[in-house]
Amino acid sequence: MRKIFSAHMRLSGMILVLAAGFFSSCGTTRNAAFIPFDKIVADHEYLEAADALEEAATGEDAEELYRADKDEVLRYLDTGVLYHIAGEPKKSIERLTEAEILIEDNYTRSISDAAASFLLNDYSLVYFGEAYEDIYLNVFKALDYLKLNDFDGAYVEIRRVGEKLNLLEDKYGRIADSINESEDSAGAVPKGEIEFHNSALARYISMLLYRADRNVDSAAIDLAQLKRAFEDQPAIYDFGLPKNLDDMLTPTSQARINIMAFAGPGPEKRASALRVTARGGLILITQETEDNSGNMKLTDLTPIAFPVPGPGLNFKVETPVMSARHSRVTRIQALVDGKPAGDLSLLEKMDRVAMETFKLNETIILVRTVIRAVLTTAVTGTAKGVANDLTKDSELGSLLSFVGGIALDVAADIKEEADLRLARYFPAKAYAGEFLVAPGEHDVAIEFYNAAGDVIYTEEIPPREYAAGKLNLVTAYDLE
Numbered sequence: 001m002r003k004i005f006s007a008h009m010r011l012s013g014m015i016l017v018l019a020a021g022f023f024s025s026c027g028t029t030r031n032a033a034f035i036p037f038d039k040i041v042a043d044h045e046y047l048e049a050a051d052a053l054e055e056a057a058t059g060e061d062a063e064e065l066y067r068a069d070k071d072e073v074l075r076y077l078d079t080g081v082l083y084h085i086a087g088e089p090k091k092s093i094e095r096l097t098e099a100e101i102l103i104e105d106n107y108t109r110s111i112s113d114a115a116a117s118f119l120l121n122d123y124s125l126v127y128f129g130e131a132y133e134d135i136y137l138n139v140f141k142a143l144d145y146l147k148l149n150d151f152d153g154a155y156v157e158i159r160r161v162g163e164k165l166n167l168l169e170d171k172y173g174r175i176a177d178s179i180n181e182s183e184d185s186a187g188a189v190p191k192g193e194i195e196f197h198n199s200a201l202a203r204y205i206s207m208l209l210y211r212a213d214r215n216v217d218s219a220a221i222d223l224a225q226l227k228r229a230f231e232d233q234p235a236i237y238d239f240g241l242p243k244n245l246d247d248m249l250t251p252t253s254q255a256r257i258n259i260m261a262f263a264g265p266g267p268e269k270r271a272s273a274l275r276v277t278a279r280g281g282l283i284l285i286t287q288e289t290e291d292n293s294g295n296m297k298l299t300d301l302t303p304i305a306f307p308v309p310g311p312g313l314n315f316k317v318e319t320p321v322m323s324a325r326h327s328r329v330t331r332i333q334a335l336v337d338g339k340p341a342g343d344l345s346l347l348e349k350m351d352r353v354a355m356e357t358f359k360l361n362e363t364i365i366l367v368r369t370v371i372r373a374v375l376t377t378a379v380t381g382t383a384k385g386v387a388n389d390l391t392k393d394s395e396l397g398s399l400l401s402f403v404g405g406i407a408l409d410v411a412a413d414i415k416e417e418a419d420l421r422l423a424r425y426f427p428a429k430a431y432a433g434e435f436l437v438a439p440g441e442h443d444v445a446i447e448f449y450n451a452a453g454d455v456i457y458t459e460e461i462p463p464r465e466y467a468a469g470k471l472n473l474v475t476a477y478d479l480e
Helices: 002-012 015-019 032-042 046-057 072-085 089-112 131-147 151-180 200-212 216-232 350-378 381-392 394-402
Strands: 255-265 268-279 282-290 296-305 313-323 331-336 339-343 345-349 413-416 427-437 440-449 455-466 472-478
Touching (some): 072 089, 131 350, 151 200, 255 331, 255 440, 313 350, 331 427, 339 427
Parallel strands (some): 255 472
Antiparallel strands (some): 268 282, 440 455
């Protein structure tokens, strides 16, 4: 953003610099078309929700849910995650694999369309997924393969998580490069950096796999890397290490029950708006944020002195911000044979990862959106004098040329809505715990508690055999 800010200060009198501090949000956006499915999910009827959503997504009113030419990634992510939670691993793998293929295809397409995207609202572009969606789909596929007792498939998926994390900054850097290397682009879009390169959740699953295969050395490496994830990434892991990690590699003749639980609704994107009104010698910048009803509310007003020729300018820009949603779950307890066995430990804040990795795309979205709005507004019929002055500046003139010679008689009031697309059914947090029992058949239950100490949901696992030296993995979910 630094380059574009310095390039356009002469136009906006520090508008863009101040704008960076204005983007916050306090509301929520819900698509009414999804409410029936959300209610089924809230009742823990995940298979019913997955089947109903899939049927609706291919029915007469499918476009109300997912646009066939733009939102296929979201359709496969939503149904794939729901089938995963519902305990349908084959259906989950099929749909999450389709999503993964489309994410890569659409990303490649976005590289070639990067320059043109300066002129197009983001919502009109094909969706190629947020970084955290692309990462965690492999985590859920790994768990799906484990349900099918396919260790090789699970290994492949966990390795994919590491590969994607290693390439994440480069992936979004290539989008910036594609824009900046375009003819006369003036190098407007910077490359982002994030503090997430190592997933404790993925390391935990990998450790379980290696331990079950009796590859103690590789399991120890994953355990060490899990600890490093906490040490090296405090912005993500701002809580303590899970309990008794070192005991997980201590030999035992007892059976180990490994429980992984996922709780809370995943993050959402909300609209944050910035309106610029210029009259005479004054520019007024107002921040607008979305309330819980989806209405935009004025929350700030900042005047800036700036000589504006003609009757003035008026434009509005909306950008997406990623924010966490409230979860009712504050504690998760395991029961074995009806008796408390201990609490699960928080392992990963998936919603925090989502917000951290969104920074890579957020910068690109912000710069692209503001450039589009500023350039378009600067050359409106009410500001021809400003546009003419700008084109005399070599750097700004080349940028105007880059966006294709916008006509000088476009409307002065421009309103661009933020692209709020995001998969709906990823959970917010991952928990884990290991409990030693005598080999044999046991009843297991997972209790989810709220802040008041009440049990709000219990996942009961049918009685089954738990063998020593084997991976006995149990999963549970509450998305509320």
